[in-house]
Amino acid sequence: MDTGQIFTQEDGSLLxxxxxxDLFERLIYQSVLNDLARDAAEKVVQLVPHARRPLRW
Structure with missing residues (x-):
């Protein structure tokens, strides 16, 4: 159904x-969390070879 609107719901009604x-903010938030998690993982990988004693989990 062509409503002339750019963004509509699946049934053609207006968003x-x-x-x-809300969706945009949620996507940005998830993106930032993913970046932080990746950065933290990279730091762990960098620090583990320099650890003087075994890591305890």
Whole structure:
């Protein structure tokens, strides 16, 4: 169904602007968390070879 709108729900009804904003914020938040997790993993990989005693989990 062509409603003339750029962003619509699957049934062609209009999207509430808040839904789009919430989804965008959630995607940005997840992206930032993924970046932080990757950076933390890289730091662990860098530090482990220099550890003087075994790591305890």
């Amino acid at each position: 509430h602007p808040g839904k789009v904003s």
